[in-house]
Amino acid sequence: MKKKNMAKRILAIVLAAITATGLVGCGGNSNTKNASTSVKNTGSDSGGKEGNGIDTSSHEVITMLALGDKPTNGRLEAMLEQLNKALTKKVNAELKLTFVEWADWQTQYNVQLLSGDDSLDIITTATDWLYAWENTQKGAFMPLSEDMLKTYAPKTYEQVNAKDDWDICKYNNEIYFIPEDHYTQYTNHGMFYRGDWAKEAGLIDGTVSKFDDLTTYFKYIKENKEGVIPWDVPGKNNSAGVLGAYIQSNSDYRVLIGCNVGNYEFWCTKASDPYTISSPYMEDDTIYKAADLMKQWNDIGVWREDVLNFDGDSREELYAGTSGADQHHSQTYYSQIKPNMDIKQPGSDAKMYYWGQENNNVSKPLKTHGAAAISANSKHPERALMVYDLLRNDEECYRYINYGIEGTDYIITDDGKLAYPEGWDQSTDQVGANYWCGRNDDLELENSFNWNGTKDMIAGLNAVAYDYGYENLILDKNAIEAEQSAIASVLSEYIPQLAYGKFDNPKEKIDEMRQKIKDAGYDTVKASLQKDMDTFKQNSGK
Template sequence: MAAKKGKQARRAGLILLAMMMSLALLLSACSSNNGNGTASNGNQGSESENSASPEPSTEPLKEVELSYYYLTFSEQTDVAAVQAEVNKITKEKINATVKLYPLTWDNFAQKVNVMSAAGDPFDLVFTAAWLPNSYYTSVAKNAFLPMDDLLDKYAPTVKSSFTDKLWDGTRVNGKIYGSINKQIMAMPTGVAVRTDLAEKYKLDPNSVKRYNDMEPFYEQVIKGEGGKVHPIYELNFSRDPGYSNMDAIGDTSLPGWVSSEATDELKVVNQYESQAFKDWMAMTNGWFKKGYLFFDDFLPNIDNTPKMKAGGFASMLGKPIKPGVASEEKNRFAQDFTYIPLTKATITSTTATLTAISRTSKNPERAAMLIELLNTDKELYNLMCFGIEGKHYKLVDGQVAEAIADSGYGPNTDWIFGNQFNAYYRSKGDVGNWEKTEEINNSAEVSPLLGFNFNPEPIKTEAAQVAAVMKEFDHLELGVVDIDKQYPKFLDKLKKAGADKIIAEKQKQLDEWLAAQK
């Protein structure tokens, strides 16, 4: 009897949800004309506009299947069990089942690019400005659907969670193509050093003001660890503009950054011609010659996570630093790190972690409902983050999720799925970090570029050509090539590929945006 009542209640809920969707569509149809009675899309007399508006349906929502592609740092062998539990929630709440596709870093971008190019149907996907298949590049390739209306109608809580200024930070040509995943927005970057090695070689964090200041420590690691530990796990000039006192515009690897120290004007420059990049190359080239950098550690699509877990690296550079990062990295690498921030906490972008709806989605409305659910349903969100309680993690004091080793699920990418403030903490020492994170977000400096979004459509051809040049010279910034010979060739090929046109277009759009703000 109780089961029958529960089933009736769920059916009633789905009928109500269907009525709400139909009403939203009805209101949309009524408001599709502007104030003077002209259709907003300029197409008058179409069948949809002239036909009678449908009555709200009393039928329950038809069951649909959604797909969700997201980034993880390791293989998730027990994702099927998590998917089954996720579907218990989504089936009841929005009458949808979800197929989960966690992809590791080494194949995420390629897989999503191939699917989008082939027109394969899928629904939700993680995206960001810093990915190889960046948010802006994907939008320029028509990979995502505009989400303005979808968020308003089917994800109103998500839409109301951020100010218009922050949403403006995601717009391309006036439209939103990615739903913001709520997390820390003002992260300084810096150095993460293995704590055991920092203590062993008596590294004073206060002595490190620039990356070059790590050299005495690296020299000790090389001599003291017998070649078993490489000094540097990762570094990337293009993903760390704040270190060079610059702000990126659009895809961070494309030419065209702005000095964050500019006061009178915001001038777009080619960051690869800057003194900052020349100093970076000189630094990394010196490290390569001294044995601090190893070519094989930076081959394309290589995953050094197992090597880091085994203690094979001493540090990471350009690391985003935030409350709770120590627990995240310990879960990922099985190492304790000491963090040294080298840049200011500034809100420069809202495109660091987004969820997009594929242009090929057959059910974009339901996909938007799933985004709303991931941001508002704590049980669902924590399932995605941590897996199943008792199988993949132990819940301590009702708020700390302690990972169970080798459980088969633990993507360690809470910041990808939705509102991170709904997450369990990863250690007892992290309790209270969400309040600290809110304080940082609320008190951080704001970049003068926040709200400006570059539309790459006018330079789409040049962007593709420049991307090919960047791939050809991808080891230049690592210093593992002959800089005196390769750097002039790099700049020459950038110019021939259209770097100057890209910079000019960025300056033009920026000037127009600044003028509109006055």
């Protein structure tokens, strides 16, 4: 629901004027310390932005927290050297990247945000996979007044405001992050597989059209492709496996964002009952079928025996022909998997089966799947916003952070498309800045490397995908934190074992898990979340 109340907007402007001189952090934090920029009638600054009245006389280092393994090929450092020359000229600042690497990333990300580290400035976040609402409520992010955004990130402010999207970033009527809402991507998940092997396995047209077809595909690989692991999944980094994917593809449950239980997407609504919160892990029989199938996969040998300790790279193994599958986003398929497999495994006919394909249970992209926040402990939030505004909206800076150095990391074709130098390999030669919080369709170059069926795939998804209906639903989890934590402890004991078929009697273990979750406070949490949903429904006029 987009809030239009004029009185609230007037109040927000008044509050913005008050906070412009001394921002108060989340959770009662003290006023922002050592702010590095201030508004003065200087008419110009050392950064060369004449006439904006912002003093940038002191050089500042802005640190951005990114997700992913830090590249080791030297290209990131070379790019930053050139980018920082531009940033110094424009706003007298430079950018430093800090990475939360994929090993145990879910835990390490939250630890990093709540550590009180005052060296961090820009935080990559998201409301679905990076706990944006949870970290907002815990005080990790700084509230951003509209005046602050208009002053230090004016192009970004206008872009988001034009879509009326600031409301989806507000908590207690204050803005806490900036949505990546001007970038087209499909981030729904699914399984990448080889169409040539699927055809050999007897699947019609070499196509996986329903979840159970994967069993046929994996079994064929295990029995006929020596030296290949059907799906060499890194279970250490994906402890829930595809239990949720099976539920999505075989029911009308839809994950409710912003209320994960530990690392697990546990709470849901249903398409047939959109304003009632429950959990398919507790109140539906589909989980029994999912767990039975995972035991079957384990018995077949779909993954390695020590899957829960494995943290390798199934994508590179897919490229090398030693894994029969990998899973991630639709965007990953059309921008990486398909074009790379055509080069590295000619004739493989790489395809994607997405979760919910057989029952059209797939969501359209979430505008806050990528977002940027300013750390509550940032020493120079204003300059951080200035840097972010350039990364998102300045063509020179945008190309550096997203593509690298022209001529070395990428080239532009005669028809204006993005391409790569001869011999360039996506697996080894990417810059790897992982700037996933401010991409902009206005500055994106059409990528000639992408699969030529991309537009048709996106059109097909647009035709069946639903809009997520709860962007403004903020669930108050403070009162249920203890119960959520207790439930998370139970899930961490059972879900990985169920997801990878390690229990001899899955049904018995699910029933045991359900009782423990019940004892941990399931009904209390459910009632609390439902109360918030009821209020949301009433306020939405549904």
